[in-house]
Amino acid sequence: MDYPLENSFVLPAGTGKxxxxxxxxRLKLTNPYGTQAIDFWAFVERDLYEFxxxxxxxxxxxxxxxxxxxxLVSTRRRPLVSIVEDTSSGRHDTLLCACNADIYRQLGVExxxxxxxxxxxxxxxxxxxxxxxxPAPANLFMCVAVRADGSLDRLLPxxxxxxxxxxxxxxxxxxAFSCCPQDITPINGEDRTPRDCRIDIFSPAGGxx
Numbered sequence: 001m002d003y004p005l006e007n008s009f010v011l012p013a014g015t016g017k018x019x020x021x022x023x024x025x026r027l028k029l030t031n032p033y034g035t036q037a038i039d040f041w042a043f044v045e046r047d048l049y050e051f052x053x054x055x056x057x058x059x060x061x062x063x064x065x066x067x068x069x070x071x072l073v074s075t076r077r078r079p080l081v082s083i084v085e086d087t088s089s090g091r092h093d094t095l096l097c098a099c100n101a102d103i104y105r106q107l108g109v110e111x112x113x114x115x116x117x118x119x120x121x122x123x124x125x126x127x128x129x130x131x132x133x134x135p136a137p138a139n140l141f142m143c144v145a146v147r148a149d150g151s152l153d154r155l156l157p158x159x160x161x162x163x164x165x166x167x168x169x170x171x172x173x174x175x176a177f178s179c180c181p182q183d184i185t186p187i188n189g190e191d192r193t194p195r196d197c198r199i200d201i202f203s204p205a206g207g208x209x
Contacts, residue, residue: 003202011038013194014181016119018127019201020045021169026084028166028200029177031141034088034159035189036197039098039116039137039178042072042080044171048129050074052081054094054136064146065091066138071170080173085166088159093139095152099182100134107184119178127174137178140165142187157189 003026011017013036021027021042029038044050053075060077061070068086071079097103098116117134124131141163143155167175177199183192 003204005200006203007201009199011177011179011197011199013179013196014114014119016116016123016176016178017199018120018123018129018174018176019199020127021173021175021201022203023169023171023173024204026166026168026202027175028085028164028198028202029140030162030164030198030200031088031159032162032198033189033195034141034161034163035157035193036195037142037157037180037182037187038140038197039120039180040140041120041135041137041176042169042173043129043176044074044080045174046172048131048174050076050078051135052138053077054138057094057138064094064144066094066140067091072138079170081175082168082170083165084168085164088141088163088165089143089157091143093142093144094136095144095146096139096142096154098134098137098178099180104184109184114181116178116180119181120176123176123178124174129174142180154185154187156186 071082100117104113145153
């Protein structure tokens, strides 16, 4: 990548992080084991109530999968984030909600369990941002198929170790990530083990956050 590196950090397993991105900046999201599902959101910085919208995405592109050809659009149907490089299996889910306390309760968990919903709000809070709701995420590296009868098939991860995406901000946005803490079902692999991922942020030459 020709863009200078601005920042790098590990996204620890089961946790979340939010970062401010200027239009044109790129973020590389690396999945060292290839199995980790990552919930993703983007919010327009000047109007947080405009954000990546999965229902508008499906309507706009007539597909249920995010790919390099299908930019993530907002509640106003504007492109907010594009995938400019992708070495993963190449299809990312838009159908499933962020895991939350009620899901884990239904799965039999007693007491507190981390969730993608909580991770979103914790990550935003680190930037001084509060939201009264949890939008539907794009589920990066997550494999969900629609069967002929309309039912959903939650498949095992198919990306290779070290797979990565490069996301480009198409507006000034806050990107938020949750390294999904799901350890009850095999959405993060057969061993049901959440794992660390890595984030690298790049800016165009002469640009920057």
